[in-house]
Amino acid sequence: MPKNYSSNIICDSSSLISLVDTGMISLLYMLKERLNGQFLITDGIRDEIVSRPIQSKKYSFGAVVIQKAINDGVLVVLETEFLKKTAQEIMNMTNNTFVLNGKPLNLIHAGEAEILSLMVETNSRTLLIDEKTTRLFIENPEKLYQHLLTQYRGELKMNRTKLVDFKSMFKDTRILRSVELLGIGYMYGFFKQYGPLEKEALKAATYAVKFAGCGVSFEEIEEFLRKDLPKFDEKESRLGLQPIEFKE
Amino acid sequence: MLDEYGAMNLLAKHFREKNIPQLHKLNNEITRGVVNSENKNMLKIGILAYVFSQILERPRFFENVNWNKFNERIYTYIDASLDALKKKNYQLFNKILEDVKYEVLAMDKTTRRFVLNLFETASIKTAGNLYFSGYSVSKAAEMADVDKLELVRYLGSTVAHDTEEFKTLSIMERIKNAKELFK
Numbered sequence: 001m002p003k004n005y006s007s008n009i010i011c012d013s014s015s016l017i018s019l020v021d022t023g024m025i026s027l028l029y030m031l032k033e034r035l036n037g038q039f040l041i042t043d044g045i046r047d048e049i050v051s052r053p054i055q056s057k058k059y060s061f062g063a064v065v066i067q068k069a070i071n072d073g074v075l076v077v078l079e080t081e082f083l084k085k086t087a088q089e090i091m092n093m094t095n096n097t098f099v100l101n102g103k104p105l106n107l108i109h110a111g112e113a114e115i116l117s118l119m120v121e122t123n124s125r126t127l128l129i130d131e132k133t134t135r136l137f138i139e140n141p142e143k144l145y146q147h148l149l150t151q152y153r154g155e156l157k158m159n160r161t162k163l164v165d166f167k168s169m170f171k172d173t174r175i176l177r178s179v180e181l182l183g184i185g186y187m188y189g190f191f192k193q194y195g196p197l198e199k200e201a202l203k204a205a206t207y208a209v210k211f212a213g214c215g216v217s218f219e220e221i222e223e224f225l226r227k228d229l230p231k232f233d234e235k236e237s238r239l240g241l242q243p244i245e246f247k248e
Numbered sequence: 249m250l251d252e253y254g255a256m257n258l259l260a261k262h263f264r265e266k267n268i269p270q271l272h273k274l275n276n277e278i279t280r281g282v283v284n285s286e287n288k289n290m291l292k293i294g295i296l297a298y299v300f301s302q303i304l305e306r307p308r309f310f311e312n313v314n315w316n317k318f319n320e321r322i323y324t325y326i327d328a329s330l331d332a333l334k335k336k337n338y339q340l341f342n343k344i345l346e347d348v349k350y351e352v353l354a355m356d357k358t359t360r361r362f363v364l365n366l367f368e369t370a371s372i373k374t375a376g377n378l379y380f381s382g383y384s385v386s387k388a389a390e391m392a393d394v395d396k397l398e399l400v401r402y403l404g405s406t407v408a409h410d411t412e413e414f415k416t417l418s419i420m421e422r423i424k425n426a427k428e429l430f431k
Contacts, residue, residue: 007429014385017400034430048396059397098382100284107283109386126429130400132414133384139416144382147413151280151381174425175417183423184430210409213400216419217410224419 005125005172007037010118011075013048013111014130014213016041018178020049020062021212024205025069027185032074034188040122042080044114046070078118086117093166094137098145101154107133120169128176132215135177138170178209179216183224187231202229250281252341253333255293260326263300271301275370279377282391289338291374291391292345298370299352308359318355322348368394372402380408 019025028039050067053059069075080087090113095106112134119127129135136144145158185191186202194201206221250258255278262270278294281287303309312318325348332341349367356366364372375392376399379385385403389396403409417425 009429013396014400017397018404021401031430036429036431053395053397059395062397103284105283105382106286107382107387108384109390111386112384126426131379131385132409133379133382133387136414136416143413143416147411148382150413152284174422176422176426180419180422180426183419184426187423188430211404213402213404215403215409215414217415219410220415220419227420 006123007035007126008040008122008124009035009037009126009128009176010115010122010124011039011041011045012115012127012129012131012134013041013045014215015128015176015178015181016045016049016066016075017062018130018209018212018214019181020065022205022208024178024182024209025065027181027190028069028074029072030188030190031181031185037124038076039074039128040076040078040118040124042083042114042118043077044080044111046077048111078122080114080118083114083117083121086120087113090116090120090166090169093162093169097137097141097159097162097166098148099157099159100148100152105148108137116170119173125172126174126176128178128181130177130209130214130216135175135215137166138173138175141167177216178212178214179206179221179224182206182209183229186229189231250277250290252287252289252293252338253330255290256326256330256333259293259297259300260323260330262297263304263322263326266304268301268304271297271304275301275374276377279374280381283378283381283383286391288391289341292342295367295370295374295392296345296348298373299366302366302370303352303355309355312355312359314355318351321351325351368398372398375399376402376406376408379403380411 019027032039050063050070054063054067066075070077087110091108091110094108094113096104098105098107115127116134118124133144141163148156182202182205191198191201203225206225210216210221255274258274262274274297275294278290278297282291282294309315325344329341329344332344353365353367371392371394375388375394378388378391379399383391385399386396389399
């Protein structure tokens with residue numbers, strides 16, 4: 001029987017940092033209206049991007065912006081006490097997948113394991129994350145292995161059993177980065193506010209999130225911007241029609 | 249394989265010889281090793297190697313009237329730290345590293361031009377290397393004892409994400425995959 005997935009998007013702090021730093025938090029407000037689910041964060045993520053930075057001179061403004069998004073219901077915080085067991089299980093899988101000279105590489109942090117466990121426990125399929133290691137673990141651990149081979153001397157092994165367990169847990173997971181949210185926003189008319197500069201604004205915003213730390217390459221951005229991007233027609237969408245098809 | 253004593257010895261040698269490329273190399277070598285060993289003491293030596301390379305690169309340090317006095321004190325601390333490592337007294341070693349940090353920051357304070365001090369800059373760059381070497385961003389931040397927010401921003405100023413192995417799905421493919429989420 002097919003699993004009934006929720007349409008929530010679980011958000012990692014890395015993407016929220018990129019969006020806040022580039023003044024793009026209003027994009028989340030717009031997309032929230034169109035999202036069939038919710039943008040969820042853990043209490044641990046809230047501590048990382050609100051509770052701690054709000055006390056610092058350098059980061060307090062970003063923290064205030066995110067706290068407002070929480071207050072406005074755009075971001076929903078979940079307490080994560082119940083996630084501990086699953087998070088531990090995930091840590092055990094990820095941090096025993098690659099073994100260098102007989103010693104496992106503990107590449108993933110408890111915080112990332114926690115958001116992955118939130119995906120499992122809330123039956124969510126979509127993860128918004130800008131950092132590369134967790135993304136590679138989910139999408140293509142073989143590529144991560146290839147990269148690790150370029151970094152280390154010695155015997156690097158991949159524990160396929162752990163990897164199979166992990167893959168089966170996240171086989172239907174899809175990942176978005178802040179740069180893809182910008183693309184979706186563009187298609188829904190988020191950048192129309194810039195008038196004739198609409199496409200230019202998208203281009204500038206995609207580079208801005210990259211420079212703010214989004215794990216995307218210049219090549220990917222250039223390839224994306226070369227495309228003739230479709231638009232979701234607002235009227236039709238409100239009438240319940242399907243958005244227009246993407247061109248290849 | 250390099251241990252703390254060997255690493256500190258190399259650090260002392262390269263600093264005495266004012267060998268900036270070797271100090272950078274030592275920082276890189278230690279950083280990669282740490283992903284496997286998770287040895288925070290080693291990472292502190294790696295960060296110090298980077299700090300020393302920065303000191304040797306900046307005339308505001310070595311042209312300072314207190315440079316000779318500063319050097320003498322640093323050598324004394326390095327010798328003491330080597331003694332501590334020989335005796336495997338890691339608590340004392342860490343205290344000595346704190347003293348070194350205090351000396352460097354006192355010198356840095358008089359001529360500083362940036363918000364981040366030398367140790368913060370070195371830690372961020374080291375965390376960036378840890379990330380590139382395979383750690384997740386949170387793990388790299390935790391190991392190098394830096395703020396994740398600072399690290400994410402720093403990564404944006406590097407070409408860390410322009411690596412072929414990090415490329416999986418294209419932006420358009422991800423958008424397509426996500427379209428059913430939105431009304």
